[in-house]
Amino acid sequence: MSNPRTITGYGKISLLLATALALLATPMVSPAMHDIATHFKGQMESDPSGRFLVSLLSFTTDTVSIRYLIKFILLSTPALMIVLCSPFMGWASDIWGRRKLLIAALFLFAFSGMSGYFASTLTELFIGRLFLGMSIAAIKTLTVAMVGDYFTGKERDRFIGWQGSAMKFGGVLFLLLGGYLADIHWRIPFWGYALAFLALPGAIFSLYDPKKPDATTPSSASKAIALPISIPKVGFILISAFMASVLFFMTLVQIPFFIPERFAGSPGEVGFAIALANLAGAGIAVLFYRFKERLSFVTIFTLIFALMGLGYWLVSVTPNYPLLLAAMTIAGCGFGLIVPTQSAWMLSEVTGARRGFGIGLVTTAMFLGQFASPVLIEPFIDPEDPSSVFETAGIILFGLSITYAIISFFQKSKRDIAS
Numbered sequence: 423m424s425n426p427r428t429i430t431g432y433g434k435i436s437l438l439l440a441t442a443l444a445l446l447a448t449p450m451v452s453p454a455m456h457d458i459a460t461h462f463k464g465q466m467e468s469d470p471s472g473r474f475l476v477s478l479l480s481f482t483t484d485t486v487s488i489r490y491l492i493k494f495i496l497l498s499t500p501a502l503m504i505v506l507c508s509p510f511m512g513w514a515s516d517i518w519g520r521r522k523l524l525i526a527a528l529f530l531f532a533f534s535g536m537s538g539y540f541a542s543t544l545t546e547l548f549i550g551r552l553f554l555g556m557s558i559a560a561i562k563t564l565t566v567a568m569v570g571d572y573f574t575g576k577e578r579d580r581f582i583g584w585q586g587s588a589m590k591f592g593g594v595l596f597l598l599l600g601g602y603l604a605d606i607h608w609r610i611p612f613w614g615y616a617l618a619f620l621a622l623p624g625a626i627f628s629l630y631d632p633k634k635p636d637a638t639t640p641s642s643a644s645k646a647i648a649l650p651i652s653i654p655k656v657g658f659i660l661i662s663a664f665m666a667s668v669l670f671f672m673t674l675v676q677i678p679f680f681i682p683e684r685f686a687g688s689p690g691e692v693g694f695a696i697a698l699a700n701l702a703g704a705g706i707a708v709l710f711y712r713f714k715e716r717l718s719f720v721t722i723f724t725l726i727f728a729l730m731g732l733g734y735w736l737v738s739v740t741p742n743y744p745l746l747l748a749a750m751t752i753a754g755c756g757f758g759l760i761v762p763t764q765s766a767w768m769l770s771e772v773t774g775a776r777r778g779f780g781i782g783l784v785t786t787a788m789f790l791g792q793f794a795s796p797v798l799i800e801p802f803i804d805p806e807d808p809s810s811v812f813e814t815a816g817i818i819l820f821g822l823s824i825t826y827a828i829i830s831f832f833q834k835s836k837r838d839i840a841s
């Protein structure tokens with residue numbers, strides 16, 4: 423590092439906590455989506471935002487249901503803002519520093535997230551999720567870029583694994599808490615966003631910018647923009663992150679409706695099923711550096727798609743809730759490798775001066791997948807057969823796994839010839 427100062431243990435914990443919050447937006451309220459849809463059903467035509475979104479979504483399907491509308495507001499709306507804001511947040515942090523921007527983002531995250539508790543109209547719910555997306559764009563981009571600032575080599579791979587694990591463990595906690603609170607009332611889970619206040623002291627007192635921008639150099643911003651990156655390599659990373667995200671987020675989109683319809687499950691059972699997948703992912707993410715020691719990034723994505731495909735196919739054929747939990751555990755092992763792999767892959771391709779911008783791009787790809795997931799998945803949903811969408815996704819994932827295995831083989835052959 424260009425700065426001899428090292429991050430303290432408390433700083434590492436603070437960074438992991440802030441990272442975990444970036445995944446809080448969806449899991450906390452996901453178990454309550456069924457009840458939220460029921461509450462706002464009467465506003466689809468009377469609320470301005472409801473009418474606008476119904477008109478917008480009508481281009482993707484013949485009939486826009488309240489469930490589709492609520493999924494779009496709660497999941498796709500924050501994702502859209504993350505897609506739009508992440509590259510800018512990364513670029514701004516490359517020039518002006520990351521710490522102050524992260525502190526402001528944590529405040530915005532807390533207040534915009536909690537606003538859902540007070541929302542009485544679809545418009546209020548919609549606006550709150552827009553600002554929530556802006557805050558997540560900053561948190562997700564800055565926390566990963568800071569790993570690149572503070573660590574190098576194997577130490578970086580190890581901490582990225584811990585960071586991915588923190589996101590999954592956070593997902594476990596937030597889903598279980600969200601499911602429990604949703605059983606009380608659908609509004610209560612929105613208070614979970616106040617957990618951002620726990621990360622603020624560490625962000626204020628323990629995190630730092632290892633290299634402050636040189637305010638006396640007028641060209642510092644232009645240099646940050648002009649430094650080249652490998653477009654083909656970065657493009658492949660972004661495509662991989664996007665596809666993995668689309669197929670990962672269908673769990674959060676579909677499971678809250680699949681379990682009640684297939685097994686008459688409660689919001690708590692929905693939360694537990696998704697939490698179990700996150701718990702499996704958390705355990706695998708901690709071991710990411712072990713995978714990285716032995717496998718290329720493309721090979722790891724081969725494994726990710728294979729595990730997700732097997733898990734989803736088993737979900738489609740499972741006859742009962744306990745076996746569904748086993749299937750979700752298998753898929754969760756694939757989930758756990760997505761974030762650390764795409765983060766480490768991008769950090770390996772971008773320079774320090776472009777680190778924030780590069781992570782902003784991969785964050786955009788990830789959440790573009792979240793935004794697109796409900797839209798891309800909707801045509802494959804059969805109301806008469808809730809299992810069919812998971813069967814289709816499993817087949818697609820198996821195809822992706824085979825494709826990436828072939829790419830990995832040719833890459834290895836090329837390296838062997840070059841050596």
